[in-house]
Amino acid sequence: MGSSQNLTNARWRKSSYSGNTGGDCVEVADLGVPGVGLRDSKEPGVGILTVSPETYGAFVRYVRASKARSV
Template structure:
């Protein structure tokens, strides 16, 4: 099933930033899990704007590449 990211309702409490992010409003992304898509990503400075969604396999591939594992 395909969902438009703009149609997904995700509670604000579901979003989180990396523990490496500072509280000074740096350039961060926020991530939330969603049962229909797997993972949704947004810009922390523009939370109401565009979001990207990834299936669980694509997200796992990204994490492997980003962490070098």
């Protein structure tokens, strides 16, 4: 986006499917105007990917459809 964001008060959340086994997990935060933030829960300080709400919605729909096909 060309500028850094202050994410001190961002409310990050993990998937309800995430367990305490130390596996791969993505955290998500609603960042308001810039969109949705995504980060690695194991290394949250490494960086954040910011996407539009529409892009995040398309990602969630894709994952849900993929999961339904694999059942």
